[in-house]
Amino acid sequence: MISLLHHKGIAMTRGYKGLPIVEAIYKCAQVNTDDYLLVHEKTADIDTFKNALPELHHQAYFFSNYNHTHEDFGYVEDGPFLNINKKVRYPTWLKGTAIVCIHAKLVTMTAFSHASEKDYLYWLNSIGRLSRPLGVLNYQIPTAIQNEKFKEKDLYRFVKQHYKTRWVFILLLCHLWYEKRFPISSFIKAFFYKKKDLKIQIQELQKIREVDTTINFDYDVVIPTMGRPSYLKKVLEDLNEQRVTPNKLIVVEQNADVNATSALDFMKKKRWNFEIIHEFTSVTGACRARNRAISLSNASWILLFDDDLRVQDNFSDKILGFINEGKEKCITFSCLQKGEVEIGTSFKQWESFGSGCSIVHREIVEGCKFDMTLEHGYGEDVDYGMQIRQAGFDVIYAPQIQLLHLKAPVGGFRKPHVFPWHNDPIQPKPSPQIMYHRKKNYTHKQLLGYKMVQFFKTYGVFDTKLPWTHYKKYKQAWEQSEKWGTQL
Incomplete structure (x- = not known):
């Protein structure tokens, strides 16, 4: 150095x-x-x-x-x-x-x-x-x-050179509306600068110097499931064919019918290359199911999986190779639907997190949990990713490790959940779960920027295109979202 x-x-x-x-x-x-x-x-x-x-x-x-x-x-x-x-x-x-x-x-x-x-x-x-x-x-x-x-002029210049041009106008509108100031000189000068571009040979930079091939790779698999026995069976069969098989496969099966019984009898009829822990419950929800399954694991690594995925027989070898080379503690895989093609070839820091297509180290799961406030709603995976970063780790996207997501048309967590605001005359917008997540994980000015953008994106959804009427209804919907988001 x-x-x-x-x-x-x-x-x-x-x-x-x-x-x-x-x-x-x-x-x-x-x-x-x-x-x-x-x-x-x-x-x-x-x-x-x-x-x-x-x-x-x-x-x-x-x-x-x-x-x-x-x-x-x-x-x-x-x-x-x-x-x-x-x-x-x-x-x-x-x-x-x-x-x-x-x-x-x-x-x-x-x-x-x-x-x-x-x-x-x-x-x-x-x-x-x-x-x-x-x-x-x-x-x-x-x-x-x-x-x-x-400096203010550099801020506008930076936004012009590194973001789409519309964001310069959004920045100006936010300064006008929220801060009651009009930096017109900085705004105009920004348009004299061309967009910045960067071309690098990332494959050359990402070449690994040394590879430790002696790592002890022991992992458990966590799968919440609901009404998809035939799909889940294929997942187990794929994992059973891996060269490095999991220690445990932990399945939390859910069925809202309190009189129902398990539909996963096939798990007892075959000899598997891993221990199966199966828990049946009438309490539904992906957050609870994943937290419960993680609590039953004790391996160094936890593979968070969906119940309608398919993988090739070298899947675990690819994970092991990436962990050996990258030394990362959280890896999200490329999750493709049929016909989709992964265009990425190099790993990168990812903005989100895949709650059904990632592997995380035990250090992470000991300090992070899926937020039950977001149960049956949206954003629990993004929230979990934020917890990982706040704990001092990173979320790395690995496009070279690929899954096939079948997007099963039955079962899963797609049954509509009735929330307390369902019958309110003014429906919250955005959803209270989104509001809760954004207030929890983003800065105040990020929330204000999001509010400004959503004002334009929702134009016309309140059965009016009159600007003042739209603003009035949008403000009411936002206040409803804030109210319910706080109560969540």
Whole structure:
């Protein structure tokens, strides 16, 4: 790791002294092509920072100290990367300037699109924002905590260059409506900048340096099911053919009819290569079922599965290989329906989480649970993903590990659930579960940005296209959602 010192954006290290830090970084990367660069302020606590870094076994990492950059990004970005836990290593593209760790190859790959940028804070956040969807793993380390914000003109410029153009208008509307200000100069100047683009050879950056093939891979499988015995049987048969079979397969079968009996007799009629734990209950709900099944497992890894999936016989080998190489604690697989084709080839940080197509380490399930407030509603998988990030882990999407999702037309958790607001004259919008999830997991300005966007998306759904009447009805529906979301 090569150290590069700077003070207020000017390099201080011999050989680069006096250069703007962005220029110095590019020059340093050209000389030290196979090294990570540690770029830091003179007073920064680099020892604490280094100790918080994971094993750098590939070149697709990008770290910085904690820095919020600008809370107004919440108006335009709807995702899990803004509500940052400052106490853990958190996955986010936002960057600070006090301490940065980036590989020289990644720096070199950005030269065509970013070498002319003079503002160090802007340069860091631009590369972070563009590289994360491509497969670079971006994190903040909870040290050298900063509150170094973009200037207003840079905020508008950044939104114009890194988001779809409509978000510049949304940002302006949010400033007008929520903050009663009209930054017209910054708004107009933003349109003089072209959209930023980043092209990198992500496969080269993601090459693993070493592979530990001696990992002890023991796992249990958790499956909630309802009314799909023929589909579930195929799942068990697929898992039974794996080279590395699970220790336990834990099935929570649900049937709302209190007089019903199990429909899974087939599980007793065949000899399986794993222990089966079967629990039958008349209490329905995916959150409860998964939490209950997880509580009955004791393996190092828990495979969260749906009951209508099909996998090939090398499925477990692919998981083992990915865990060996990536050293990740939470992996979500590519879940495809018939006829769909996976276009991704490289792993990446994922915005969501697949509650029926993921594997998680025991460290995660010991600190995270599916939120019962979201039972029979929406968002329990996204919420679980947020819990994982807040606990200091990450959700990695692995497109090379693929499942076939049959989307069974029968059974499952598709029976309509009657909620307390069902007969209210004013129906909540968005659903109270969505409101609860957003207030719990996103920043306040993200909620306000979502509110602004939904105002336009719902235009016409209240049986009126008169702007003032729509606003009045939308406001009432939103207030209903907030009321019921709080009661949930």
